[in-house]
Amino acid sequence: MRLASFAATLLLAAGAAAAAQLPPVNPTTKPPRELALIGEPQPLPPPTSQQAASGTFHGVSVADPYRWLENPDDPAVRRWIAAQNAYTEATLAAMPQGKALTVRVQQLAITSTMRSGPTLAGGTLFYLQQTPPQPQPVLIAQAWPDGTAKVLADPNADHGGAGTAITAYWPSPRGRYLAYGSAEGGSELTTIRVLEVASGKTLPDTLPWAGGGTTPQGLAWDADERGFSYVRFTPPAAGQEVEQFHATLVYHTLGRAAATDRVVFGKGYSKTAEYVLVNAPATAQAAVLAYDGDGGPAEVFLQHGDRFIRVLDRSANVRTAAWVNGRLYLAAFRDAPRGKVVAIGDDGKAAPVLAEREGAIQQIAPLGDGFLVVRSRGPDWWVEQYDAGAIFVRRLPLPEHGIGIGEIASESGSNKALVSYGGWSTPTRWAEYDGRSGALKTVFEVKPAADYSKVVARRIEGTSKDGTKIPVTVLSLRGTTANGKRPTILYSYGGFDIPIKPGFIGPNLAWLERGGVLAYANIRGGNENGQRWHAQGQQLDKQNVFDDFHAAALALIHARWTDRAHLGILGGSNGGLLMGAQIVQHPADYRAVVARVGIYDMLRHETHFANGPYNIPEYGSIADPAQFKATLAYSPLQHVETNTAYPAVLLTTGENDPRVAPWQSRKFAAALQNASSSTRPILLLTRMNAGHGIGAPFSQRVGDTAIGLTFFAHELGLDGKP
Template sequence: MSELREDVLAYPKARMMEQVDDYFGTKVADPYRWMEDVDSPELAEWVEAENRLTQEYLAQVPSRKAMHGRLMELMDFERYTVPSGYRLQDGGTRYFYQHNSGLQNQAVVYWQDGLEGERQVLLDPNGMSEDGTVALNGFSVTDDGRLAAYALSEAGSDWLVWRVREVETGKDLVDRIEWSKFSGASWLKDGSGFFYARYDAPGAESFKEANYFHKIYLHKLGTEQSEDALVFERPDNGELNLGAVVTDDGRYLLIHQSEGTSPNNELAVKDLSDPEAPVLRLIAEADAAYSPIENDGTFFWVQTTLDAPNGKVIGIDLTKPEREHWVTLVPESRNAIDQVSMVNDTLIVLYLEDAQSMVELHRRDGTAIGRFSLPGIGTAGGFGGRRTDGETFFGFTNFTAPGVVYRLDMRTMETTVFRQPELRFAPDAFETKQVFVASKDGTRVPVFLSYKKGLVLDGSAPTLLYGYGGFGVSLLPSFSSARVLWMELGGVYAQACLRGGGEYGESWHEAGMKLQKQNVFDDFLACAEWLIDAKYTSATKLAIQGGSNGGLLVGACITQRPELFGAALAEVGVLDMLRFDKFTIGWAWKAEYGSPSEDAAEFAAMYEYSPLHRLRAGVAYPATMVMTADHDDRVFPAHSFKFTAAMQAVAPPQPALIRVETRAGHGAGMPLSKRVEGVVDQYAFLVRALEMAV
């Protein structure tokens, strides 16, 4: 194939239409509105042509095949989730966990009786579709470990179908639940049924239709879904997301209610021991986050941010539910609480200390016991179980250590390895460090750097800067075979912990929300400048990457400071900030971004940074590859379509490409084969754009 010159790329023609909207007196053109009809033949033809162009461009990278082979090697290691244990009637314990042998598209659910028992397959999604796109997206076991409710999604959709399987026989019962989304399943104590959340059945356009009025239902085994009892709804507010959990003692149903993606919530309680008991609106004002941890009769331990943006643990007694009777058990500290669990009557408090995990143990009355030593610097997770359990499990990982699963005996505090993978690379060949960067307003922003040992700081290293900065999501050290490949190619991986995330608690999150969103972009730009000033890289060797809200981050930064980057990867991004709330669950993000159609000040702020609306002719934008999926019903793919068409229309000298994955969604449940292909295409793009010698 002859060399495809970047300055003569022939982009597919995208029709422009006359569409102008009025936002508080500001006229805004939307010439690619037609791309919101994602099922149109015209759009399908455009997508096919764009994919063809992108693959022609990437095919000219000679190392592409070798990268694919090496990534497959790096990913060929066993992966385990942290197990959950359920007590059997004979006094034993039945454990459930997921395992991927290495190169399976989807993880397999196993169960075993006892720590040394023979593991048995309960659920293997790999045989449920030819392309591996059927994925497990929900799992809940009865208290006696006899039955499992499981939810499957197809082609990356958020829509779930719930089924029930007998553990010992592997047979499915007749039960089938549809039109569930953003829901778990929580069993009654006797295993006779479970609670779940769903929407009303949508119309013909279920893929793009906005979802309102989440509801809680009780499904009794052996009955049709049409007979399910409506347990709780909020007809006064269609933008509430609901969740229901049965307490471990089986007595109470806890109903969580939050508006959109707001971290704050209301909390209702229903006494399941009394069929006539009304629903008690325990917390009727969503003035903070309230997350029940455990209960002992009417006494509840609750994690909250009430008057404590870094979090604290309080006690609430249902016999005296008024706020003046609430007691603080674990007060707020300088470190943000990530999660709290209770095992063996011990509160296990997982903190974030400068974006790394730190664990403290407290007695049930809140009295501090001390720190629990983790295996090193990195990220811990798990620590689940019941208040009366004598053991718990946790996982630990960092940038060069895949997840190891440990068992912790809560009576002796002895830690043993439950599962540990064998690796196909040498972790000692790399090093990781943490630095702190001053943002535009002086805010201290943590950045993790990982690379091969012996790096020379002469500004020549290709560097991939990754960020997210939103929805209270914390970016902590974690393992990725793809990042190892990047470092083996000579690249530096940089992970920035931006405002808008949860690394330093709710105040850190709020500093990057709504009218403060520009802080997130300023933080990321400051990190880019630091990497250049510190001679890790140069502007022509610096690439940025982010997905979803992170795709917005990438789009905003390349349109605000295009000269700062050599390449950009924007994955499933929110790129049209004026219409994000029109599709599927996008309305829920108004709690994070603001409302472009209802609030003039919030519109003005979003219009100022909206990537689609900042593109200008004559600007030398960095080489950019947009990535999306045709079945993404989380971030509607029209965001990526419109942004790409608009970027190509201003004729940048660097390539502006789009890669559209088929039969895939927002990323969850994507089969390994598609993930590998996507990563290799990203790196092939960066190899060419950054002129890497590989």
């Protein structure tokens, strides 16, 4: 599970130890507040008591006075959540720009029909399609390239509406059947169903507990289309919750009950097993990339019937794979930080195919008798074609800057591929690429609701604490000048191998129309410059991520785009941890912060929430004394200090989040509210029928954008009119 999206001073041991001491419990007075700028007192948030609690790690006692907020079944916690929601809603409603911004965001969100996830099997193209304001995408099948599109599954009608989302889908080798997963209420816990493509008939096969949340879904069909292997948690006893650990691969025969499915791989493999099944739909060849948690490399297994043979261990540092003309091609990063391509031969051994080149490998896809490679360098993405002998043919004629590459739908033996891409001012496009002629033809594009041609992208650079250069992309409308005080929102992520790549800004155009600026930083922890870039933001080196983001913020100020009074920052999930670290490490350098579904108590995340153990490859384990020391030095909750003027903060979370515990946001919000000496609001919004944001309905995604922009507009002083 990837947590599906910001120079700081490294905290020294003495500082960490001081922060770990148990503070007074139940203080009788709150820290003093500044007078509001309008001369009236700022409404105070609902009170939160502190209770005596602590944990001891390697002889260090760490205070935890808000631990009581971890129990969602406690009536006091339920009342607290309701009071916080009421306070947040009332505060946001009083922000005068909210109505106009919401209207504009809604207008900009109503684009033409959108498509995603193209997959080819047996001459049929499968994809998801959504026509705003339709709550959820529907599953489509279309004979490629000129057939009529047909709806196969519509979660808006078939499974109860906006609370149900399609999580993944897998066509059988000849396209006769389609298996797909769905999940409810943002939980991501997947149930697989199967339908017959020609008739659209749903078969009786219903397979619950099929991954999702802590571990990804996966499925690989047999060549005869009579059954498949898929990822599954152990079915729970009646009336019990499923335990989201120890996932295995089980085999299902079409027409049989799920209870008869048998384990074929992974029994006893790992408590935090994650499996990526690499299928070649035309031949039903299958490989398994097996991970022990998230953020690390994979072991590679080839499937031969019920047998799974290991061909590479984790020392090869494999990150992605594809089937090319019957051979498994892998991107391996051992001794090649940007990646090299190797292939598994008939003898089960790896042979070199393509040496390391400029640009980090992001994706491999078959094409004709050769293959395509997607590469990135910082914010720049491109696609290269190679023939059967791995000789370079050409770089695809896509824009050189400002786009990110999405999915590629292709099959070995076919010289045509469907390439999905988009950019800051370019909504999703699908282009048919002819590998023989090199021609690229747009066959589908989303029509935006406004003119984005005036969006200008510029590059600046920050210098992190250790001298590393950090690329920052700055977006504004043509004519918007760097006057030193532009309301600016800076975004990044910084972890789990996930890059920041150009993507359509969509409704965020409303911000630029009013003279605002958007900025995106390529910080370490992602993989846009390869695995060394990723590794330098992991585990003991996590502080690099926070330093990089702060360097990007300072670069915006030094370039006179903005100043500290007009700078806001945004991040979610692992990017929420990034926001938390910025709040406590540099409270005076940001005017406003929006942090979504973030982790703030790193000491409890690993051991007191299901997904925490899965994140150990990325964050390290606090069971190790050195890692505990490094983690305590940056864990945001433990560094909230009383009588500190914190920036305005909006935290959001979802009650059904399987990836980050909702109590993370509750505890951090309470600590900031009790500690801050400024009049700036500290807000917490809990969505009661939502999760991490994966599969969120259209209305929730639009609402989140409008709320975030409203908060930033009020706090950063954005002009009220476009």
